[in-house]
Amino acid sequence: MRLLNVAAFFFAVASALLLYALNYDTRRLEAELQAKERQADRARSDIAVLKAERSTLARPDRIDELARRLGLGPPRAEQFQHGREVSELSERQGSANGR
Amino acid sequence: MAGDRADFLIGGAGAQHVIRGTGTHAVTGMGQTRRRAEAAVYGVLFSAFAVVGVQLLVLAAGRHSDIALAISEPVAATSFSRPDIVDRNGRLLATDLEAPSIFADPGVVLDRDEVVEKLSTVLPDLNSSELMRALSDRSRRFVWVRRGVSPAIAQKVHDLGLPGVSFRYELKRAYPGGKMAGHALGYVDVDNRGVAGIEKYIDDKVGVDPVHSAVLSNRPPVRLSLDLGVQHALEDELDDAMRRYQPEGAAGAILNIKTGEILASASLPQVDPSWPMQALDDKHIDRMTGGTYELGSVFKTLTLAMAFDEGLAKPDTVLDVRQPLEAGRFTVTDMHPSRRPLTVTEVFTHSSNVGAGMLALEAGPEKLQAFLKKAGILEPMQTEAGTIATPQVPSRWNRATTITASFGHGIAVAPLQFAAAAATLFNGGKTVHPTFLRKFDAGTADGKPVISAATSREMAELMRANVVDKDGTGGKADVPGYRVGGKTGTADIASKGGYTSNAVISSFLAAFPTDDPQYLTFVVLFEPKGIPDTKGHRTGGTNAAPVTGELIARVAAQLGVAPEFATARQ
Numbered sequence: 001m002r003l004l005n006v007a008a009f010f011f012a013v014a015s016a017l018l019l020y021a022l023n024y025d026t027r028r029l030e031a032e033l034q035a036k037e038r039q040a041d042r043a044r045s046d047i048a049v050l051k052a053e054r055s056t057l058a059r060p061d062r063i064d065e066l067a068r069r070l071g072l073g074p075p076r077a078e079q080f081q082h083g084r085e086v087s088e089l090s091e092r093q094g095s096a097n098g099r
Numbered sequence: 100m101a102g103d104r105a106d107f108l109i110g111g112a113g114a115q116h117v118i119r120g121t122g123t124h125a126v127t128g129m130g131q132t133r134r135r136a137e138a139a140v141y142g143v144l145f146s147a148f149a150v151v152g153v154q155l156l157v158l159a160a161g162r163h164s165d166i167a168l169a170i171s172e173p174v175a176a177t178s179f180s181r182p183d184i185v186d187r188n189g190r191l192l193a194t195d196l197e198a199p200s201i202f203a204d205p206g207v208v209l210d211r212d213e214v215v216e217k218l219s220t221v222l223p224d225l226n227s228s229e230l231m232r233a234l235s236d237r238s239r240r241f242v243w244v245r246r247g248v249s250p251a252i253a254q255k256v257h258d259l260g261l262p263g264v265s266f267r268y269e270l271k272r273a274y275p276g277g278k279m280a281g282h283a284l285g286y287v288d289v290d291n292r293g294v295a296g297i298e299k300y301i302d303d304k305v306g307v308d309p310v311h312s313a314v315l316s317n318r319p320p321v322r323l324s325l326d327l328g329v330q331h332a333l334e335d336e337l338d339d340a341m342r343r344y345q346p347e348g349a350a351g352a353i354l355n356i357k358t359g360e361i362l363a364s365a366s367l368p369q370v371d372p373s374w375p376m377q378a379l380d381d382k383h384i385d386r387m388t389g390g391t392y393e394l395g396s397v398f399k400t401l402t403l404a405m406a407f408d409e410g411l412a413k414p415d416t417v418l419d420v421r422q423p424l425e426a427g428r429f430t431v432t433d434m435h436p437s438r439r440p441l442t443v444t445e446v447f448t449h450s451s452n453v454g455a456g457m458l459a460l461e462a463g464p465e466k467l468q469a470f471l472k473k474a475g476i477l478e479p480m481q482t483e484a485g486t487i488a489t490p491q492v493p494s495r496w497n498r499a500t501t502i503t504a505s506f507g508h509g510i511a512v513a514p515l516q517f518a519a520a521a522a523t524l525f526n527g528g529k530t531v532h533p534t535f536l537r538k539f540d541a542g543t544a545d546g547k548p549v550i551s552a553a554t555s556r557e558m559a560e561l562m563r564a565n566v567v568d569k570d571g572t573g574g575k576a577d578v579p580g581y582r583v584g585g586k587t588g589t590a591d592i593a594s595k596g597g598y599t600s601n602a603v604i605s606s607f608l609a610a611f612p613t614d615d616p617q618y619l620t621f622v623v624l625f626e627p628k629g630i631p632d633t634k635g636h637r638t639g640g641t642n643a644a645p646v647t648g649e650l651i652a653r654v655a656a657q658l659g660v661a662p663e664f665a666t667a668r669q
Binding site: 008045 | 137140141143144147148150151154155158190191192194195196197273275276277279313314315327328330331332334335578579580581652653655656661662663
């Protein structure tokens with residue numbers, strides 16, 4: 001009986017200590033989680049800003065102007081060739097080059 | 100005391116006697132002591148458990164109170180998080196960004212005059228008197244100064260170091276494309292709720308999330324049918340037309356003929372979705388959907404399609420169009436009256452009002468009305484960007500209204516609604532509903548049949564003839580390689596008691612490639628001026644047609660249409 005009581009006593013004390021430890025651990029993890037969530041929110045917000053900035057930089061009206069300054073323009077119909085003709089052309093060029 | 104007495108008894112004289120003599124009493128005393136010790140141990144244990152229990156209760160109560168607080172707080176969201184809007188290729192059109200908002204606590208503000216004066220230096224358009232009045236009410240603890248400012252402005256306000264003026268982060272809608280597709284996108288209010296256009300559709304059908312702080316939406320983006328590259332090309336060409344022909348406005352759309360997907364839709368002057376007040380100005384309305392117009396001869400496509408489909412005429416049927424038609428108090432004539440009878444194909448390519456009127460009369464008012472209804476011209480229409488202006492149709496269909504409607508007068512529709520009806524004529528004859536949302540099962544038109552596939556084929560050939568024939572009105576829309584077919588429209592603008600003689604709406608409806616039409620373009624110029632290049636003319640063939648030609652030359656490749664000479668060599 002005495003042994004049981006002593007064991008129960010130590011068990012209770014151990015449980016209390018464990019509970020305290022878990023409690024503090026939980027609080028610490030909660031704080032860590034909140035910090036990570038804040039970090040993730042920050043990252044999400046940064047990504048949104050970067051996406052918006054990239055889209056602003058890739059605006060077709062901006063690219064159009066820059067491309068025209070480089071002498072580029074929309075593709076003309078005569079610039080298109082059928083794929084087979086392109087491969088035939090490259091084969092002919094290849095044989096002309098002695099390959 | 101009990102313990103003291105026991106010790107005394109054991110240690111004192113006669114203790115043996117006492118012990119021996121009162122053995123039972125001694126055992127009883129020890130038992131009591133033991134019980135007391137046990138009770139103490141149990142007490143300690145109980146206390147330990149009680150303390151832990153109380154701790155747990157306190158912890159639980161604390162958490163519970165937090166939850167209760169969260170629930171009992173009024174669900175008055177200060178803002179709404181919205182999904183992104185992207186074009187058909189995933190390019191961003193609208194997104195939420197965190198933006199600082201400035202607020203003041205009247206209870207903490209020390210010098211109202213100083214606060215208002217200094218804030219006005221950073222925010223020149225601040226309503227000083229209103230802010231002064233709000234700050235005077237010391238019972239209030241929160242007054243918005245300006246919501247959704249740029250980080251630079253927020254920094255400047257911060258640098259003023261005004262006590263009682265502070266910041267909180269909120270979501271603000273950003274449109275990276277600026278004015279691009281502004282009319283279709285619509286706009287949001289200060290709480291980030293959709294008020295018009297696709298933004299309102301998102302609120303009504305997709306969903307937005309109320310938030311207390313700047314929390315970005317986890318919803319998947321809303322994918323539109325618009326193609327940013329094609330949209331830019333359309334807006335750029337219309338902008339060019341605005342400079343060249345100096346119209347009051349210009350509008351246009353490009354539709355997938357089979358699915359009704361709107362690849363581009365624009366109306367100039369544009370609106371910037373970030374500045375919604377612009378949209379309230381009459382000059383800035385979306386002329387593709389927000390107004391109805393008599394569109395003129397482009398309507399002949401519908402009249403001729405009806406005549407072919409009803410078996411009333413064939414492309415080579417000859418009509419005597421030499422005499423004008425009497426339509427009530429009007430006399431209908433042709434712009435360039437013919438001195439000989441014309442085939443129906445020529446009626447189309449010469450854009451003969453008399454010929455179209457004759458075909459409509461041949462069908463009769465009921466058939467014309469029924470056909471227009473079947474094509475979707477007479478009923479109200481809606482897209483995700485909002486309700487299209489309700490068509491204005493004749494209240495009574497008689498001889499006069501039948502004749503005038505056959506060439507697009509006396510009936511006014513929004514250009515987008517007309518474009519959707521016209522798409523029906525070239526896709527094999529099935530109705531399409533214009534949509535701003537990307538369709539992933541695109542391929543074939545699966546609407547109700549309006550005309551037969553054979554009639555649809557004839558219409559495409561007729562459109563092509565109008566561009567390639569030397570007498571055709573649409574020659575300037577031709578783009579070598581892309582088999583463009585089209586029809587011009589030049590409508591006098593109605594005014595009090597008749598039509599103005601010096602203002603027109605010119606338009607060009609085109610389909611390409613006409614051997615298997617995939618896309619339809621509709622360009623409308625409102626009150627263009629005659630210029631030396633057009634020899635002073637303002638007809639659709641002289642202004643809207645070349646704009647369409649340049650537009651198609653620019654977007655055909657983006658839309659995946661192969662030029663003819665490339666496919667011919669296959």
